[in-house]
Amino acid sequence: MIHVEELTKYYNDFCAVDHIRFDVNRGEILGLLGPNGAGKTTTLKMLTGFFPPSDGEIRINDLTVTENPLEIKQMLGYLPESSPFYRDMLVYDYLSYVAAVRGISSDKIPGRLKYLAELCGLSQVMHKAVGELSKGLNQRVGLAHAMMNDPEILILDEPTQGLDPNQIAEIRSLIKKIGEEKTIIFSTHILSEAEATCDRIMIIDQGKIVADDATEALKHGTGRGALLHVSLKNADPEHVRATIESIDGVESVRQSGAETDEAIGFNIRCSPRQDLRESVYKAIKQTDWTLLDFHQEAQTLESIFSSLTRQVNKEN
């Protein structure tokens, strides 16, 4: 549905987005993840046609942003980063204005506003000025703004920024609900959020895509192998290392923590896509060591994220 090819954006000499390419399918929720200043917002702004790319092409349903901006804007709903609305306008007036500009016929506007107010939880504040609203409500006005004409594609720039945990949960469930039918691209630098809502995650750092995969696939298997932790008593560290390193698929064995009378801990790094828990356990069973602890450390998105973004930093 969305096809992005060699997309590049320069701000004077600074390269904010560096030849990225990706596709987004219909009905997908794509999370754009990255540290601050990675180029997320710039990418989204180019997708919405707010500014033209320095180079590359964006095709949405076979239309290009540069040649058919109006048709594309008609298909898109966009929530900008800080939800900058007209503070003096009433929520109702603002949303009616958006509906009119979006070309919704005036007899359908009240119905549409009522539906959106209920969907976004704005019914109680329609008569208030936008500037009086709390950050969370402001964000919902933004969502209502973005969904006004029932767009096929929703682009949300940090939709949960500045919200409290309850509000975040609400916005997330709202995104999931909408995402059942619509294509959603949203950016965030909160990993748990991407993990909770997205079908697919794309990690951007310094204008480049460093990872792009289904959320589940990214959590398992990609990148480095699993990390096993064992804690042993009555064992000689050298002997343990030699025994475990001889198992097929073990990449490295490292002693972790201080050696005490009670126990010695080891971190065992496995090769990617291998489950060695069984063979490690069998090897330990052959000896007279006492096994105090044995677990596999879950590969969190945090660790993937920090290892990926640090890698890029090192390369530069």
Added chain:
Amino acid sequence: MRQFHHILKKECSGYFASPIGYIVIAVFLVVAGWFFFSAFFIYDQASMRNFFNLLPVIFSFVIPAITMRLFSEELNTGSYELIATMPVTRTDIIIGKFATGVVMTAAMLVPTLAYPLSISFLGDLDWGPVIGGYIGALLLGGAFSAIGLFASSLTRNQIIAFILGAAICVGLTMINKMLIFFPAEAVDVIEYLGAGYHFENISKGVIDTRDIIYFLSIMFLGLYATGISLQYKK
């Protein structure tokens, strides 16, 4: 060009939902009324001439004050992003905001219609220059709105937008009063450039296409420059 009226409607209601619109109109009426009537009975003539002589100078300050926020505020808060990502062309946005300036000018002028009406009771008022004056005032308001809009599109700061807009408008108003400082060969050209000169012609009741073309070209140039300025804002 289909959607500018939504923007016009929104901007106008913005002026009248907040005190800004009323304050600007009130200030205009007080200043214009005071300057006009303080000398009116001394001249002892049933004419609006002095009123129209004052207008270009007053407009030079009042109209940039109206237009200063039209783009600066949106650029400052970032709401320009909202409108620019909706299915509206840049031309629609600019025309909508320009039309707001013209509507506000008309809203300021409507209460002053009380002047010719009351003067016509005092003496024999010649309506030709009055009608010409009001047509000229609208054209002048449009031209200054376009200039103010351009100034507003250049900066995020409303104060700077106002000062810049007012400076250009005052320059255009005054330039034909300072012809003495220019070399003789350039006098004709510079006089033609002055908004004050063309406005005087119209407010004498002589509606000449040259003057109309002048005001229309200033409007076009101002709006065109606004478009270019917005394009480079991104």
